[in-house]
Amino acid sequence: MPVLEATNVKKTFTEGRETVEVLRGVSLTLEPGEVVALSGPSGSGKTTLLSILGCILTPSDGRVVIEGTEVDAARPGDLPEIRRRSIGFVFQQFNLFPALTARENVEYALNIKGVAGRAARRQAERVLDEVGLADRRHFLPRDLSGGQKQRVAIARALAGDPAILLADEPTANLDSEVGGKILTLFRDLAKRENRALLIVTHDPKVLGVADRAVAIRDGLIAA
Amino acid sequence: MVNLALKNLLHDKLRALITISGVAFAVTLVFVQVGLFLGLLFNASVTIDRIPADLWVTSKNTANIDFAQTFPEIAIQRVRSVPGVARADNLIVWFMNVRLPSGAQEGALVYALHDFSAWGIPWRVEEGDLTDLKRGRYFFLDQSATRRWGEFEVGQYREVLGSRLKLIGRTQEAESFTTTPIVFMDYDLAQEISPFDLAGKTTYVLVRLAPGADVAAVRAEIQKRLPYNDVFTREEWRERSRSYWVDSTGLGLNMIMTVFLGCLVGVVVVAQTLYTSTMEHLKEFGTVKAIGGGNRQIYSILGQQATVASVLGFLSGAAMAFALKPAMAKISLKLLISNQLVLQVFAGTLLLCLAAALISFRKVARIDPALVFRT
Numbered sequence: 200m201p202v203l204e205a206t207n208v209k210k211t212f213t214e215g216r217e218t219v220e221v222l223r224g225v226s227l228t229l230e231p232g233e234v235v236a237l238s239g240p241s242g243s244g245k246t247t248l249l250s251i252l253g254c255i256l257t258p259s260d261g262r263v264v265i266e267g268t269e270v271d272a273a274r275p276g277d278l279p280e281i282r283r284r285s286i287g288f289v290f291q292q293f294n295l296f297p298a299l300t301a302r303e304n305v306e307y308a309l310n311i312k313g314v315a316g317r318a319a320r321r322q323a324e325r326v327l328d329e330v331g332l333a334d335r336r337h338f339l340p341r342d343l344s345g346g347q348k349q350r351v352a353i354a355r356a357l358a359g360d361p362a363i364l365l366a367d368e369p370t371a372n373l374d375s376e377v378g379g380k381i382l383t384l385f386r387d388l389a390k391r392e393n394r395a396l397l398i399v400t401h402d403p404k405v406l407g408v409a410d411r412a413v414a415i416r417d418g419l420i421a422a
Numbered sequence: 423m424v425n426l427a428l429k430n431l432l433h434d435k436l437r438a439l440i441t442i443s444g445v446a447f448a449v450t451l452v453f454v455q456v457g458l459f460l461g462l463l464f465n466a467s468v469t470i471d472r473i474p475a476d477l478w479v480t481s482k483n484t485a486n487i488d489f490a491q492t493f494p495e496i497a498i499q500r501v502r503s504v505p506g507v508a509r510a511d512n513l514i515v516w517f518m519n520v521r522l523p524s525g526a527q528e529g530a531l532v533y534a535l536h537d538f539s540a541w542g543i544p545w546r547v548e549e550g551d552l553t554d555l556k557r558g559r560y561f562f563l564d565q566s567a568t569r570r571w572g573e574f575e576v577g578q579y580r581e582v583l584g585s586r587l588k589l590i591g592r593t594q595e596a597e598s599f600t601t602t603p604i605v606f607m608d609y610d611l612a613q614e615i616s617p618f619d620l621a622g623k624t625t626y627v628l629v630r631l632a633p634g635a636d637v638a639a640v641r642a643e644i645q646k647r648l649p650y651n652d653v654f655t656r657e658e659w660r661e662r663s664r665s666y667w668v669d670s671t672g673l674g675l676n677m678i679m680t681v682f683l684g685c686l687v688g689v690v691v692v693a694q695t696l697y698t699s700t701m702e703h704l705k706e707f708g709t710v711k712a713i714g715g716g717n718r719q720i721y722s723i724l725g726q727q728a729t730v731a732s733v734l735g736f737l738s739g740a741a742m743a744f745a746l747k748p749a750m751a752k753i754s755l756k757l758l759i760s761n762q763l764v765l766q767v768f769a770g771t772l773l774l775c776l777a778a779a780l781i782s783f784r785k786v787a788r789i790d791p792a793l794v795f796r797t
Contacts, residue, residue, distance in 0.1 A: 246795045249795065250792045250795065255794075256792055279715065279716045280714070282713065283713075284714075286714075287713075288794070290794055290795065292705075294706075294708075294712075294794055296426060296429075296430070296706055296709070297706075299424060299426065303429070307424040307426055310423050310424055311710070311713055311714045312713075312714055316423070319423075
């Protein structure tokens with residue numbers, strides 16, 4: 200049974216008097232433990248699709264089901280709860296909190312998901328250990344390299360055991376070697392814990408780690 | 423729990439310092455201005471507060487205790503005849519000119535009674551014996567006179583309305599609103615040296631009621647027997663004396679304006695720094711939303727930052743105000759900071775800082791979490 204199922208998803212934005220149809224009927228499923236690469240040229244609708252699948256945006260039309268729960272576009276107030284429960288994000292810019300150490304960054308995400316105190320601390324340390332940053336847990340983001348920052352971001356996404364991991368260009372700000380290692384680590388962790396991983400990318404290396412590649416063009420799935 | 427609000431606030435130490443300093447200076451300004459105002463009002467009614475009279479009989483429409491007007495002293499007989507009056511005494515409060523050794527002339531506010539000990543004034547005698555006032559042409563002078571009369575010592579003489587009087591005692595804390603030095607002398611001596619104004623006259627009758635006497639009934643009876651005088655309870659007389667200065671000098675308006683400006687400065691500083699900080703952390707707030715947080719979490723972050731800024735700012739500002747107290751006392755400025763004022767200023771600081779955060783609330787409420795994907 201898929202953990203994520205998007206059916207005929209459409210999204211239109213109104214800019215002034217113009218209405219732009221960014222997604223024109225996209226269907227996509229993610230199975231547990233599956234790694235999918237989503238690629239496409241700029242402006243093709245990748246990030247909009249990622250936002251809808253991550254319950255940050257609601258579709259203008261179509262159906263999104265996350266772990267058996269249909270996302271109700273009429274109730275945007277329910278989206279944070281779905282994000283807390285089922286989704287972990289990794290961003291191109293890492294988006295770590297600069298004032299928090301590596302462990303606190305992960306712990307804070309757990310706090311938001313409702314895990315607090317020692318349990319949050321233990322879990323944060325465990326996932327940091329999994330991404331190989333146990334010895335850097337007290338470092339602030341400014342004292343970490345790009346690769347280490349992305350590992351912290353991955354640890355944060357893994358924290359709370361979400362069924363779906365969504366990554367937006369996770370290697371775009373990393374050099375080729377580090378990017379490759381990060382992708383491998385990310386895939387291995389997702390596979391080991393049976394989580395679905397969708398990676399939006401321009402990076403051809405991603406195709407090497409993905410089980411399946413999906414291309415999007417002009418708001419439609421092309422392949 | 424990881425406190426993102428506090429960590430973010432303290433991460434940028436310079437910004438935190440500016441925010442806290444802004445609040446602190448506003449708090450100090452409010453404390454100093456209100457404290458000085460209360461200090462002046464304290465002086466305006468300190469003798470009323472210290473004299474244990476239940477009722478004050480004054481001439482008609484006397485505005486405040488310092489600006490006394492005379493009426494026949496035999497009025498006291500009518501007061502004493504009212505049932506419920508345990509004791510009544512004439513009190514003269516009168517401005518008199520004093521010739522200083524330098525040749526300069528200064529004013530004095532004379533308090534004259536037959537028996538000072540019966541009415542508890544002066545309440546703090548530093549030197550001399552009050553009972554000696556009845557023995558000759560003597561007077562007591564409050565220590566606060568030094569700033570207008572210069573240094574003085576017990577045993578020296580001063581010319582009061584042309585009469586040479588000997589200074590036989592020194593008091594403390596007896597100050598008037600106008601800073602005119604307060605002199606204590608015998609009632610008869612005051613009338614003797616100022617016969618034109620005071621012979622056969624008094625300015626107030628102090629009334630102490632018998633235990634269990636009905637204040638309103640006694641007051642009404644005195645008023646009935648002295649229709650050309652006013653009769654006030656101590657609280658009314660205190661309020662009347664204070665209100666005169668507040669209303670007639672613009673002191674109240676001045677205080678309100680300064681407090682308003684102080685609050686405005688504090689609010690603007692907090693609002694501006696919080697707003698700037700919010701704008702700079704917009705992506706972080708977007709991330710909070712993306713990882714499952716809602717507006718409630720972000721409001722909580724801003725609210726906590728405003729609260730921390732207000733508490734630290736308040737503590738620093740209050741500390742500065744208290745540190746200023748002795749320095750201001752040295753230049754004869756009384757800074758009264760009561761516990762009630764401290765609580766009120768704290769509550770005001772907290773409320774205004776939270777109100778300042780509302781501007782940022784509006785901004786973050788509209789954050790699009792999708793901004794986390796933007797580079």
